[in-house]
Amino acid sequence: MLLRILSAELLKIRRKLVWLLVLAGPLGVVGLEALAYALRFDYMIRPADSAKMWSDLLSGIGSLALPALLIGLAIVASMTAGIEHQMNAWKMTLALPVKKRHVFAGKFLLTALLLFVSCVLLALFSLVFGLTLGSSLGLHGSVPIGGLLREAFYPYLAAMPFIALQAWLSVTMHNQAVPLTVGIVGMIVSLFAGSRFPDWVPYKWPALLNQWHEPLYSVGAGVALGLVVFLVGMFEFVRKDVK
């Protein structure tokens, strides 16, 4: 059933702007990083070896990708829910023989899936840029696949509570200004969360910072809390009358 719902959801976003956003996000992030390199190419200190080049590159892209992810997830969640809000299609969808919790899960999964696609693209664009940079610097070495995947997917997984939260807010509220505001504030908070907040504050997790210097802790906590938020949102959605 969930697969059917997801396939219907994918059909509904055909020719929608959200696809452009999914592409533009990672493209913008890597493009901006490339621009930064291009501007100071002539006088920058050359990295000693290929490994150093990649780690500089990935941390640079990572710090740009983080706010993009946090704002992007709010916008994508709002857009996917907006498809139903715009033309008051909730009442049509929910009068069909589908479980309400599956409809909610479908919206969450669609949002998560679109963001996942963005992360895949981020890894791809980073790879292309890294290879280009390496060859123009004359540095040749193996590509740190693990680091690349970590850069692309750890923050995504650690941000799961926010994906679930935004999906929930966007789905239950007709006025999308509220969830978008929550998303923007969340992004700003997380930008400052790094040094100031204790480890248990979820806004710190997507940056993968914790006292043990173990990114996987942040990832694990994010996935776990994401699941909790998702379930709470789902039960609230099922309980409510349809607008």
Add this chain to the structure above:
Amino acid sequence: MTTKSEIIVATDGLTKRLGGRTVVNGVNLAIGRGDIYGFLGPNGAGKTTTIRMLLGLARPTSGHIRIFDKDIRKERLAILRKVGSLVEYPSYYGHLNATENLEAVRRLLGAPKSRIDEVLAIVRLTQEARRPVKGFSLGMKQRLGIATALLGNPELLVLDEPTNGLDPAGIQEIRELIKSLPRTSGVTILISSHLLSEVEQMATRVGIIAKGELIYQDGIERLREQAQGRIRLGVSDPEAAWQLLLSYGYPAEWDRTKLTVGQADDRTIAGIVSRLVQSDFQVYRVEEEHASLESIFLQMTGSEASL
């Protein structure tokens, strides 16, 4: 009584409170299989709220709903598999064309792909199937909504004010469409409206709701009977005929355009006709004339002339 056929929609004391007001109050609907049930009431009477509860979109504050003899709270999915609906204004995805809109719903229903072309043909949108729906006229959107409702081959079709906002031609078209449905597929139809005249010609049963309460529910004929019929007489020189009839004690009325007699049995009418013929009037027509159902409806719902 009305239980000549199987009851497929039954509510018992259906009540909904919204924002501290009782919007639907103790409603007992009974809709038989094959009925075209006109669900009538002025604006704000509680039609949409009732329909939302029937579809499981809203929970009753109290009362029970049984559809196909199943409890909506326990077997919502099983019920909805056999129900097609259109609630208030149509829902659609504007950037998609008509076929894609239907496909999005079809994927959830698991209906065969061929059904899309069938329902498009039923609502006569085959020609427009490839156009984005946001460019559709309201009537076309409404027809697409009906096509969507028909997609799963429903046994019960619930249409909430399907002619709302349409021009007379559009209203006529939707009405013809709905009238043609049960004949072709044997479905039961619940159709709401705030105008009796709109469902009068197709409904077999009528429920009237006002201020949240069901104040009438019976066959349409019973409603017609309540509309006190008058007999209209088409005769040569009606004014003189009127005076003649009055002089013989018949309850005739002449309003300068037509000669009528109120509530009269067959023998009285026969007496009137022979009296007229004997007095050398030419009798062209003797016909039953119904007081408009609309006026009874207005009387019942106690709503103002604004309707």
